[in-house]
Amino acid sequence: MNNLQFIRPANVQAACEALKKPGFMAVAGGSDLVVKIRNGLYPDLEGLVDIGDLAPLNLIRTDENRVIIGSGCTMHQIISDRLMQDYFPTLVKAASTVGALQIRNSATIGGNVANASPAGDTIPALYSLEARVLITGCNGTRKLPIEEFFLSPGKTKLETGELIEGFSLLLRKTRGDFLKLGERRAHAISKINMAVSTWNDGRDHWRIAMGSVAPTVLRCQEAEELLEKAVSKDDDLLNQAAELACNTARPISDLRSTSTYRKKMAGVLLKRCLESLTK
Amino acid sequence: MSNNLIKISFSLNGARVETEVTPQLTVLEMLRRNFRLTAAKEGCGKGECGACSIMLNDHPINSCLKLAATLKPEDRVISVEGFSEDKLMRNIQEAYVEEGAVQCGFCIPGMTMASYHLLKHNATPDEHAIKQALSGNICRCTGYRKIEAAVKKAAERTKANE
Numbered sequence: 116m117n118n119l120q121f122i123r124p125a126n127v128q129a130a131c132e133a134l135k136k137p138g139f140m141a142v143a144g145g146s147d148l149v150v151k152i153r154n155g156l157y158p159d160l161e162g163l164v165d166i167g168d169l170a171p172l173n174l175i176r177t178d179e180n181r182v183i184i185g186s187g188c189t190m191h192q193i194i195s196d197r198l199m200q201d202y203f204p205t206l207v208k209a210a211s212t213v214g215a216l217q218i219r220n221s222a223t224i225g226g227n228v229a230n231a232s233p234a235g236d237t238i239p240a241l242y243s244l245e246a247r248v249l250i251t252g253c254n255g256t257r258k259l260p261i262e263e264f265f266l267s268p269g270k271t272k273l274e275t276g277e278l279i280e281g282f283s284l285l286l287r288k289t290r291g292d293f294l295k296l297g298e299r300r301a302h303a304i305s306k307i308n309m310a311v312s313t314w315n316d317g318r319d320h321w322r323i324a325m326g327s328v329a330p331t332v333l334r335c336q337e338a339e340e341l342l343e344k345a346v347s348k349d350d351d352l353l354n355q356a357a358e359l360a361c362n363t364a365r366p367i368s369d370l371r372s373t374s375t376y377r378k379k380m381a382g383v384l385l386k387r388c389l390e391s392l393t394k
Numbered sequence: 395m396s397n398n399l400i401k402i403s404f405s406l407n408g409a410r411v412e413t414e415v416t417p418q419l420t421v422l423e424m425l426r427r428n429f430r431l432t433a434a435k436e437g438c439g440k441g442e443c444g445a446c447s448i449m450l451n452d453h454p455i456n457s458c459l460k461l462a463a464t465l466k467p468e469d470r471v472i473s474v475e476g477f478s479e480d481k482l483m484r485n486i487q488e489a490y491v492e493e494g495a496v497q498c499g500f501c502i503p504g505m506t507m508a509s510y511h512l513l514k515h516n517a518t519p520d521e522h523a524i525k526q527a528l529s530g531n532i533c534r535c536t537g538y539r540k541i542e543a544a545v546k547k548a549a550e551r552t553k554a555n556e
Contacts, residue, residue, distance in 0.1 A: 215530025301529030
């Protein structure tokens with residue numbers, strides 16, 4: 116570790132080439148990675164590849180009917196972007212709950228996803244917005260629906276020599292809410308988090324995703340269908356949806372919370388989100 | 395020691411500087427070792443306590459989590475020392491002293507940095523705004539009420555002197 120190498124690639128292709136070498140990892144904001152390196156979690160680390168400032172990774176741009184959020188965009192960039200605020204409030208709210216101000220100025224959305232923590236706050240928001248992960252490697256690009264990207268805690272389908280270029284979202288106005296339960300309001304890792312997005316393209320669509328209740332983020336499709344079919348969103352219906360969320364959650368007990376509490380809170384958080392969106 | 399030294403260049407407290415760093419050296423360690431700027435401190439080393447807060451391109455960051463090697467020539471780093479002639483920062487520092495907000499003092503450089511960023515963007519913050527702005531900074535002497543009072547006082551004084 117004392118002989119780490121450090122590579123500052125000129126472009127994305129050069130970064131992918133550098134990431135092919137065994138033991139090389141990409142670094143952007145550093146807010147997760149530096150702590151992990153210091154804690155000795157990467158004994159085989161040989162070098163770092165600085166992708167923090169590579170264009171177009173640090174831009175939010177539109178591409179025909181889609182929006183591409185570069186993986187190097189910081190939480191602060193997402194929160195203060197007008198298009199994000201207008202079209203994807205779920206993601207803006209999720210990004211606002213990450214760490215505290217200082218972290219949000221460093222932490223990137225690509226890092227939050229690549230880190231693949233079951234508690235990563237932007238991940239359920241991206242699920243609820245049907246994001247696609249844009250992956251670049253030495254032999255070209257590929258894209259995956261975000262739901263297919265994660266294998267297990269800390270493990271993704273990203274292969275050696277690949278990096279996340281960004282996230283592609285359909286450019287459509289959505290409404291949404293994001294709630295997280297932690298020990299305190301700032302700087303808390305979620306005991307459980309909940310993202311709900313809804314849009315109307317002639318009929319109502321609902322997407323519900325929750326984190327910290329399984330090895331990877333879970334969608335609650337039964338509750339989504341219930342909401343899409345319902346004519347009136349009365350209290351009874353919201354309670355039914357909440358119960359479905361409790362049944363879908365399959366959390367573990369760990370140092371942050373217990374399985375029973377998390378399961379119960381899945382329903383509480385979903386109901387609160389739905390109340391704010393159906394008022 | 396590593397022999398992989400990386401040359402970096404950036405703006406530090408208004409002056410262009412060059413230095414050499416190892417890949418894993420953080421901005422905090424660089425400030426303290428290479429430049430002897432010791433206001434920013436390492437509390438937790440995990441980005442939770444905010445004692446290492448500095449400004450990077452006008453935004454406060456945890457300097458203990460930013461690798462110095464990732465600094466770019468166009469980056470502007472400001473530590474508390476860089477604000478020694480700044481009127482707003484002086485108001486903040488004086489208010490901290492007058493309100494008895496400084497106990498052991500370890501968290502104060504970070505606290506004043508977060509206060510500075512708040513008052514730059516919101517000249518008349520309410521209690522909630524102050525709490526939120528300081529939520530990334532921890533004081534283990536638990537002097538939060540005095541710190542919040544100091545921020546309020548600094549805001550009032552800055553506004554009165556305009």
